[in-house]
Amino acid sequence: MKIKAFDAVVLRKLQPEIEAALAALGRRHGITIRAGTARFRESTAELKLELAVIGGDGKSARREVEEFAKYHAMYGLEAGDLGRVVILDHEEHCLVGLAPNRPKYPIVMERLRDGKVVLCTEDVIEKITALRLLKPS
Incomplete structure (x- = not known):
């Protein structure tokens, strides 16, 4: 596909190829690389990338997990709530x-x-904390 202009449809079609190329690069360096949000004009586009190290458990680090560790109490959550299914x-x-x-x-x-x-x-927090009463961590 030859791209003549950028729009949401073009970027959505291009995304799988970008993801595949990033995955190959990430494997070569032992990290994960995820494509994030994109901004575009007619002739240019910007793509945010998130790079993460892969831990001993084989899972890549996530910024959201680090933020959870810092701020969960502020939202009325407990450390054991991470991973809860609702x-x-x-x-x-x-x-x-x-x-x-x-x-x-x-x-x-x-x-x-x-x-x-x-x-x-934040209204989802009520569902998460209600599960604590049913299924203690």
Whole structure:
């Protein structure tokens, strides 16, 4: 595909190729590289990249997890709440971290069906903390 101008559709089509190229580079260096948000104009585009080291457990570090470790108490959460699974919109989601720099959507969940990261409002905290009463950590 020869790109003549950038728009959301073009970037969505290009994203799998970018992700594959980044994954190969990441494997070569023992890190993970994720493509983040993109901004574009007609003839230029900017793509945010997140690089993370891979720990001894084989999982890559995530900024959201680091933020959770620092700020969970501020949201009324406990350390054991990380990884808790709740039902949102009839689907299972796992709490994977916090994004306090996003005041409207600070709760970072991952939809278990497909691994899609979903940003949620603080009202999700009630569902997470209610599970503590049912299933202690």
